[in-house]
Structures are given as C-alpha cells and as structure tokens.
Amino acid sequence: MSGILQKLFGKRKTSSEGGSRISQDREKTLPLPANQPSVIVESSMPVGTHLEPPQFIVGCGQSIGRVRDHNEDALFTLTTTLVGDSTKIPFGFYIVADGMGGHIHGEIASGVATRAMASHVIRNLYTPLFSVFPQSPERSLQEIMQEGIQAAHRAIKSQAPGGGTTLTALLILGDQLTIAHVGDSRAYIVHPNGRIEVLTRDHSLVKRLEELGQITAEEAAVHPQRNVLYRALGQGEPFEAEISTSPIPSSGDLFLCSDGLWGVLSESEMYQIISEAKSPAEASQKLVAAANAAGGPDNITAILVHLPG
Amino acid sequence: MGGMGSVYRARDLHFPNVVKLVAVKEMINHARDPLVRETIVQNFEREANILATLSHPAIPRIYDYFTQNERSYLILEFIHGKDLETNLNDNPGVFTEEQVIAWAIELCDVLQYLHTHQPEPIIFRDMKPSNVMINQHNHVVLIDFGIAKHFQQGEKGTMIGTEGYSPPEQYRGEATTLADIYAMGATLHHLLTRRDPRLEPPFSFGERPIRQINPQISPELDDFIITSLQYDPEDRFKSAEAMKEALLKVAHETGTLPRRPVSTARINITSSIKPLWYFKCEDEIRGTSQFFQGVLYVGSYDNNLYALKASSGEFIWKYPTDGGIVSKPAIADGKVYFGSEDHRLHVISANSGNIIWTYYTDGPIRSSPHLAEGHIFIGSDDGYLHAVNMISGRQVWKTETGAAIRSTPLVSHESIFFGTEAGDFYCLDYRGEIKWRFKAKRSITSSPVTEEGVIYFTSLDSTLYAMEAKTGWVIWRFRMDRGSISTPFITSGRIFTGAIDGQIYCIDAHSSKEIWRFPTDHQVTGSPMVYNDSLYCGSVDGNLYCLDYQTGRLRWKYLTGGPITSTPVADDNLVFIGSTDHNLYAFSA
Numbered sequence: 001m002s003g004i005l006q007k008l009f010g011k012r013k014t015s016s017e018g019g020s021r022i023s024q025d026r027e028k029t030l031p032l033p034a035n036q037p038s039v040i041v042e043s044s045m046p047v048g049t050h051l052e053p054p055q056f057i058v059g060c061g062q063s064i065g066r067v068r069d070h071n072e073d074a075l076f077t078l079t080t081t082l083v084g085d086s087t088k089i090p091f092g093f094y095i096v097a098d099g100m101g102g103h104i105h106g107e108i109a110s111g112v113a114t115r116a117m118a119s120h121v122i123r124n125l126y127t128p129l130f131s132v133f134p135q136s137p138e139r140s141l142q143e144i145m146q147e148g149i150q151a152a153h154r155a156i157k158s159q160a161p162g163g164g165t166t167l168t169a170l171l172i173l174g175d176q177l178t179i180a181h182v183g184d185s186r187a188y189i190v191h192p193n194g195r196i197e198v199l200t201r202d203h204s205l206v207k208r209l210e211e212l213g214q215i216t217a218e219e220a221a222v223h224p225q226r227n228v229l230y231r232a233l234g235q236g237e238p239f240e241a242e243i244s245t246s247p248i249p250s251s252g253d254l255f256l257c258s259d260g261l262w263g264v265l266s267e268s269e270m271y272q273i274i275s276e277a278k279s280p281a282e283a284s285q286k287l288v289a290a291a292n293a294a295g296g297p298d299n300i301t302a303i304l305v306h307l308p309g
Numbered sequence: 310m311g312g313m314g315s316v317y318r319a320r321d322l323h324f325p326n327v328v329k330l331v332a333v334k335e336m337i338n339h340a341r342d343p344l345v346r347e348t349i350v351q352n353f354e355r356e357a358n359i360l361a362t363l364s365h366p367a368i369p370r371i372y373d374y375f376t377q378n379e380r381s382y383l384i385l386e387f388i389h390g391k392d393l394e395t396n397l398n399d400n401p402g403v404f405t406e407e408q409v410i411a412w413a414i415e416l417c418d419v420l421q422y423l424h425t426h427q428p429e430p431i432i433f434r435d436m437k438p439s440n441v442m443i444n445q446h447n448h449v450v451l452i453d454f455g456i457a458k459h460f461q462q463g464e465k466g467t468m469i470g471t472e473g474y475s476p477p478e479q480y481r482g483e484a485t486t487l488a489d490i491y492a493m494g495a496t497l498h499h500l501l502t503r504r505d506p507r508l509e510p511p512f513s514f515g516e517r518p519i520r521q522i523n524p525q526i527s528p529e530l531d532d533f534i535i536t537s538l539q540y541d542p543e544d545r546f547k548s549a550e551a552m553k554e555a556l557l558k559v560a561h562e563t564g565t566l567p568r569r570p571v572s573t574a575r576i577n578i579t580s581s582i583k584p585l586w587y588f589k590c591e592d593e594i595r596g597t598s599q600f601f602q603g604v605l606y607v608g609s610y611d612n613n614l615y616a617l618k619a620s621s622g623e624f625i626w627k628y629p630t631d632g633g634i635v636s637k638p639a640i641a642d643g644k645v646y647f648g649s650e651d652h653r654l655h656v657i658s659a660n661s662g663n664i665i666w667t668y669y670t671d672g673p674i675r676s677s678p679h680l681a682e683g684h685i686f687i688g689s690d691d692g693y694l695h696a697v698n699m700i701s702g703r704q705v706w707k708t709e710t711g712a713a714i715r716s717t718p719l720v721s722h723e724s725i726f727f728g729t730e731a732g733d734f735y736c737l738d739y740r741g742e743i744k745w746r747f748k749a750k751r752s753i754t755s756s757p758v759t760e761e762g763v764i765y766f767t768s769l770d771s772t773l774y775a776m777e778a779k780t781g782w783v784i785w786r787f788r789m790d791r792g793s794i795s796t797p798f799i800t801s802g803r804i805f806t807g808a809i810d811g812q813i814y815c816i817d818a819h820s821s822k823e824i825w826r827f828p829t830d831h832q833v834t835g836s837p838m839v840y841n842d843s844l845y846c847g848s849v850d851g852n853l854y855c856l857d858y859q860t861g862r863l864r865w866k867y868l869t870g871g872p873i874t875s876t877p878v879a880d881d882n883l884v885f886i887g888s889t890d891h892n893l894y895a896f897s898a
Contacts, residue, residue, distance in 0.1 A: 089780065136747070136780070136781060136782045136783065137782075137783075139783070139786075140775070140782075140783040140784055140785045140786045141777075141782060141783065141784050141785070142784060142785040142821060143785070143786070173777065173780065173782060174762075174777045174778075174779040174780045174782065175762040175777065175778070175779055176762060176763065176777050176784060178784065201510075203510070205480060205511070208510055208511055208512065209477075211510075212512060212540065214477070214540065225480065228480075230510065230511050236507065237507075238505065238507055238508060239508075240508045242820070243820060243821075244817075244819040244820040245763075245775070245784045245785065245819055245820075246761065246819050247761040247762050247763075
C-alpha cells in the first residue's frame with residue numbers, strides 16, 4: 001500500500017499514510033561516510049591534450065547524498081578503443097539509473113535494470129564488434145537498445161516487482177551517438193564554448209504540465225507532485241523508451257547524471273566545474289561534491305565523457 | 310501479481326440441455342490486514358449489486374457473484390467477439406471513419422445511460438480500447454467496470470494512475486462524467502491514428518493531429534475528437550448526449566456512407582492547377598530531368614536526350630542514343646553525363662548537344678552518374694561499378710558485384726555507396742576496394758543519400774535503412790507496408806520516401822518514428838522532393854502530388870495521362886516532372 005503511494009505521489013516525498021517514508025523533517029542529516037564521494041578514476045589524462053589515436057576519456061562519481069540513508073542510483077561505464085589495420089572503432093556505453101525512492105525495490109530496480117541493459121548491449125553489439133571477424137548484427141542499433149530496455153523492464157518486473165527506475169543510456173559507435181531514455185535522469189552535451197544542450201526530455205508530470213502551459217516554471221519548482229514520473233522502467237504496459245541517434249559532436253563533453261545532481265546545480269555551475277577540472281575524473285568528483293555542498297538531498301550520480309576533438 | 314486473476318469461459322450447468330456460456334471473472338484479494346480485506350470485499354459486492362441492476366445492450370449482464378477465501382468471482386454474460394485493442398493489433402490497417410463513427414455513437418449511448426443513472430451517475434473511469442468489446446454483430450460492449458480496481462490497490466500499474474487515455478484532472482484525483490468523455494476521445498484518437506497514447510507523453514493528443522497521420526479522416530470528425538480531448542473539462546462536450554448529437558452532426562455533414570463529398574473537392578483542387586507548359590517526346594519519360602542554368606535536360610524512352618528552355622519548354626536540341634534513357638543526367642564543366650540502355654555512358658556538350666566521348670559497359674545503363682573527384686561513378690546492368698576519368702573518358706577501375714547496379718552511386722565520407730539488384734549494399738574506397746558490405750533481404754534499386762554521417766536507402770524488402778557511413782552498422786530500420794525502389798529525400802531532420810504500397814512516408818531521421826504518411830492510389834516508384842515548404846511526388850496513379858511537407862496535407866494534385874515513375878525537379882520557382890504519357894510538365898512552385 002505504501003508502495004503505490006510512494007509511486008503515485010513522488011519518488012521521495014513523504015506520504016501521509018506511509019509511516020516509513022524518508023522525511024527531511026524527521027530524518028537527521030546523515031554525516032558523510034568516509035568513503036565518499038566515491039569516484040572511479042578511469043584516466044587522469046589532463047583534458048586538452050591531443051591524443052592519438054582519438055579516444056574518449058571518462059570519469060564518473062557517485063554519492064549517497066546527505067539526506068538519504070541508502071543509494072538507489074546505479075551507473076555503468078564501458079569505453080573501448082580498437083585501432084588496427086584500417087579499422088578504428090570507438091565504442092562507448094554509459095548508463096545512469098535512478099531507482100524509485102524509498103521503496104524496498106528501488107535500489108534493486110536500478111541495479112537490475114542497469115545489469116540487464118548492459119549485458120544485452122554487450123552481448124549483441126560489443127561482442128560481435130570485437131570478434132575476430134566483426135559482423136554487424138542483423139538488427140539495428142536502435143532495435144538492440146530498445147530490446148535492452150525491454151529486457152531491463154522485464155528484469156525489474158521479475159526480480160524487483162513493483163520497483164521502478166529511470167534509465168538513461170548513451171551508446172557511442174563510430175560517428176553516431178544513440179540515446180535510450182526513460183525518466184528524469186539527463187544527458188547533456190557540454191560544448192567548449194559553454195553552451196549546454198540537454199539531449200533528453202524529463203518524463204515528469206510537472207514538466208509536462210509546464211510544457212503544456214498549465215503551470216509556470218515557478219509553480220513547477222514547488223509543485224507537490226514535482227517528482228512524479230509519467231514513465232519509468234518497470235512500470236506500465238506497453239512500454240517504450242525514447243530512442244534517438246545523432247552525430248557525436250566533434251569536441252566538448254557528454255555528461256550523464258541523475259536528478260540528485262541536476263536538481264541542485266545550475267548549468268553554469270556544471271560548466272564551470274567541468275571546464276576548470278584537469279580531467280573528467282576530477283570534474284565528476286567535483287560535480288558530485290558540489291551537489292553535496294548544495295544540500296545533497298538525493299543520491300548523486302555523474303558520468304563525464306570527454307570527446308577526443 | 311496484482312488483484313486481477315483470470316477471466317474464464319465457463320458453461321452454466323443449471324441448463325444441462327443447452328450450452329449456455331458465461332464469463333467468470335476471478336479477483337484475488339492480496340490485502341493482509343483483515344479489515345482492509347473486508348472492505349475490499351464489501352466494495353466489490355456493493356458494485357456488483359449496482360451493476361446487476363443495469364440493463365443495456367452495451368453492458369454485459371451480471372448473473373451472480375460470490376467470494377471464497379481470498380478470491381471473489383463475478384459471473385457475467387459471455388461476449389463473443391474481440392476487444393478493440395486486439396482488433397487494432399490484429400489489423401494492420403486503420404479503421405474507416407464510418408466504422409469508428411458507428412461504434413462511437415453506440416459508446417455515447419451507453420455513456421449517456423451510465424451518466425444518467427439514478428440515484429447516482431455511474432462513471433466508467435476506464436474507457437480504453439481493451440475495455441471495449443466488439444461483439445459478433447459488430448456492436449460495442451463495455452467490459453471491466455472498474456470492479457476489479459478494489460483488488461488492485463497494492464499494485465503499481467502506472468505512475469500517475471493514467472494509462473494514456475485518462476484526462477489531466479485524474480492526477481488531481483478527480484473523476485466526473487467528463488473524464489469518460491475525454492477517455493472516449495482518446496480511444497477514438499487511438500483507433501483512427503494507431504498511435505498508442507500509452508507510449509506518448511500524457512495529454513499530448515494535440516501534438517498528433519489525426520488528419521496529419523490519417524488524412525482520410527474528415528475535418529469534422531477531427532474537430533469532434535479535439536473537443537472531446539480538451540485539457541479543461543469545461544471545454545469538452547457537456548454530456549454524452551451532447552457528444553452524440555455532435556457526432557450525428559458529423560455523420561450527417563460527411564455523409565457517413567461510402568464516399569464523402571471530399572472527392573468532388575479534390576476534383577476542384579485538381580482543376581485549378583494547370584501546367585505552365587509541357588513538352589511532348591516521342592515515347593515515355595521514365596527518368597528524371599536535370600536543371601542547369603535555365604536549361605532542362607531530360608532523357609526519354611525514345612532514345613533521345615532533350616535540352617529544353619526551362620522557362621518556356623522551347624526545344625533547344627536533342628541528342629540520339631541507341632537505347633532508352635531512364636536515368637538522371639549529371640552536369641559539370643559545360644558537359645552533360647548520362648547513361649543509356651545502349652550500354653554506353655554518353656558525354657555531350659551542354660551547349661550544343663554534340664558528342665564529346667562515350668564509354669562502353671557490358672550491359673544497359675539504368676544508374677545515374679555521380680561526379681566527384683574528377684571521376685564519374687556509374688553502375689551498369691553488367692554488374693560492375695565503373696569509375697571513369699572525366700577528362701579522358703578512360704576507365705580507372707571497375708568493381709564487380711555480380712548483379713545489376715541500377716542504384717545511383719553516392720560519393721561521400723571518402724567512400725562510394727550503392728546498392729545492387731541482388732540486395733547487396735556496398736561501400737567502396739576510391740580504389741574500388743570494398744570497405745564494407747551489407748545484405749538486405751531483397752534488391753536495392755533505391756539510391757543512397759546521406760546526412761550527418763548516416764546513409765539512407767530503401768529496399769524491396771520493405772525497409773528504409775539508416776546506416777552508419779563509417780562502419781555500415783544499421784542504426785535503425787523503418788518498416789513500410791511494401792517494398793520500395795524510391796530514393797529517400799532528406800531535409801531538416803526528416804526523411805521522405807515512397808513505396809510500392811502507394812504511400813509517401815515522412816520519418817524522423819533521429820528517432821525513426823513516422824511523422825505522417827500520405828496514400829496515393831498506386832505505387833510510388835519515383836522519389837519525393839521538397840522545394841520551399843512543399844513536397845512534390847509522382848505516383849503510378851498518374852498524379853503529381855503537392856503536399857505540405859510538415860503535415861502531409863494535400864495542396865494540389867495534377868493528373869497526367871500516364872503513370873509517373875520519375876522524380877520531380879525544382880528550380881527558379883518552377884517544378885518539372887516527366888510522365889509516361891510522353892510529356893514533360895512545368896508548374897509554378
């Protein structure tokens with residue numbers, strides 16, 4: 001019973017009936033555990049160095065935040081560079097998933113979905129690509145991404161029934177960037193000139209009402225249902241992710257994050273941290289720290305992919 | 310999982326001598342708290358009692374109900390038929406306006422019956438295709454009266470308690486009779502467009518105008534559904550009765566029965582458009598013309614290549630070959646390059662039409678030349694892709710593919726792309742070596758086009774392909790109803806193509822989602838072309854169509870005397886099209 005209220009009335013709002021919800025009033029702010037923000041350093045190569053062969057430099061960071069008592073976000077990164085004979089195949093696959101708050105299955109849902117999605121794409125795209133005789137799969141990239149989403153959707157239904165999660169996945173292959181997206185995690189392109197482009201559309205009820213002109217941005221910011229999603233993995237039938245493909249920008253960064261980050265940092269703050277950091281790893285770490293400094297009301301996850309240009 | 314158990318088909322054994330079928334609906338009570346369990350059962354029984362008093366042909370009769378342990382059962386009239394969601398899934402086509410109006414009138418009737426129920430109106434709450442059965446006499450029957458809802462409280466079906474058909478006020482917890490009107494509008498929208506609202510953002514019907522997706526629908530019915538789907542409940546029809554009245558008015562105005570007066574309107578549209586000029590060749594024009602500096606170059610099946618003054622159609626010269634010309638000439642440095650079914654690539658002066666040189670292949674040439682990097686790239690029915698030096702006319706290399714090449718090569722990304730009649734798609738480097746190859750299920754006559762590092766082409770295997778130019782990996786595939794030999798046209802992130810199913814398709818290049826489709830009366834084998842904000846496309850039905858390229862709405866059409874297989878060309882505010890009626894026509898764009 002409390003599960004549906006949680007679902008219906010917000011990912012992390014207190015519900016009047018459910019007694020076990022996390023509430024900012026009742027819950028003490030937790031001290032920061034010693035190990036955070038935990039950052040996986042993939043490379044410490046400073047940004048701005050020209051690299052040959054062209055390659056992606058990736059950093060990521062995650063934190064439980066300063067209010068929650070457990071982590072419901074999940075992340076996955078995989079970056080490969082293959083250069084040989086005449087082939088140069090850049091491949092990257094990145095996922096951020098944010099489980100539906102509070103519910104017992106929230107953290108399981110994001111993890112289950114991320115594993116199902118990653119294993120599907122690795123089996124159907126990555127392995128054939130890097131086999132001795134590379135063979136393109138019969139199905140299209142977008143079909144494989146959509147199947148991965150469906151696999152994640154089914155995995156939640158069987159392994160974390162009732163749970164839900166956002167999921168935003170970026171696939172880099174050749175010169176094209178394919179995005180599969182559900183929920184309100186975000187993908188951005190951070191252009192070198194400071195322009196930040198949002199590649200995803202939040203599947204949020206309040207965002208939708210704002211789009212329709214029914215409420216103003218100010219009303220949206222304080223709307224009691226501002227955390228309600230109209231689409232999330234593991235929820236609803238039939239189900240489809242938004243999938244689209246566009247050329248990879250020649251320079252700048254791709255940035256993926258959960259709402260624990262974009263909810264508290266402005267785009268200009270993001271740009272400042274990214275442009276001042278020496279590496280994507282440092283940038284991710286500082287972005288997560290900045291979100292915590294801004295209150296860290298939610299789990300925070302960030303993946304930053306620096307483009308070779 | 311949830312509260313809904315199963316629905317069983319059962320036989321009533323009270324009547325041993327006849328077969329009386331009933332539906333038995335089983336609901337499972339998952340509540341752990343005994344008080345909650347009790348309330349659920351009470352609510353169920355209360356509603357079963359209300360439903361048992363209803364008597365309407367579109368509502369199944371209730372024979373009995375009972376509860377045993379954690380399961381409750383409802384015994385209902387058995388409906389022979391299929392629900393509308395199953396109907397949608399089983400039928401690839403769209404329902405006709407007449408059919409949808411007939412069902413909608415019945416839905417209004419039953420909603421009116423429920424909404425005027427005494428002492429309290431009954432709100433159906435869950436109008437959607439899967440809850441509307443069509444019985445064996447093609448009448449609607451509402452099923453699933455929300456009675457199962459009491460058993461589903463622990464289940465999280467959707468985020469905001471709406472499944473795409475529900476009105477905006479539902480997220481505020483309001484449900485009035487006007488909610489049923491919205492949901493009925495949403496159901497009709499889904500039937501007429503085949504766009505499942507559960508896969509779209511909530512309250513976004515306005516972004517999917519019915520007539521953009523299905524131009525066959527009358528503006529009157531479109532308006533009716535728009536009114537039903539108003540965001541603000543007060544802007545919708547006031548009652549099911551008012552809704553039915555409006556619907557009858559639509560049916561009256563459009564004449565519901567077979568043909569609507571739209572056809573006469575179309576004739577009017579047609580007759581108002583006249584060509585500025587036309588030029589008659591001695592045989593069919595199957596190929597596409599080329600515009601260059603005020604002159605139009607066009608090949609004909611009468612073996613000649615003609616040069617005409619674009620403004621007036623005045624004959625300038627003609628150049629005879631020994632075979633039909635079905636391709637599109639290319640022009641550079643004052644020369645016209647084109648292939649003929651006489652096996653030769655001809656190069657002639659654009660000014661005089663005098664021969665400069667010719668190049669022989671071992672088969673008829675139906676591919677058009679692509680000029681790049683000082684070379685001519687052209688396919689031939691001899692199975693080779695030929696690279697010829699533009700100045701000397703000498704062969705630089707040729708690459709064997711084993712099947713006729715009628716697709717026009719594309720040179721881009723330091724590669725040469727083309728398809729073959731065997732269904733192979735090739736990517737060659739400048740030395741003619743294969744970089745990668747892709748196999749479609751049927752032949753690729755369509756010519757590739759490119760934008761933003763992606764190659765697009767169609768195949769007779771009914772697919773529009775989007776391929777990564779570098780690797781040859783398929784980014785997406787779009788299924789058409791039939792195969793295609795039409796070359797796609799790209800502009801502002803949209804792909805336009807025709808198919809032998811007679812449709813002109815508009816597809817979003819990034820998401821591969823269909824934006825609109827326009828049906829012509831026969832195959833579309835030529836290609837669409839966008840000029841200014843109009844899309845021009847010929848059809849084997851003989852018409853040149855002019856559509857609003859954003860919405861696919863018909864602006865005008867012109868009927869020529871024969872099938873059109875070529876692609877229109879536009880320049881200087883003029884549009885040119887050749888027809889198999891031997892004529893080349895010019896229209897003002």
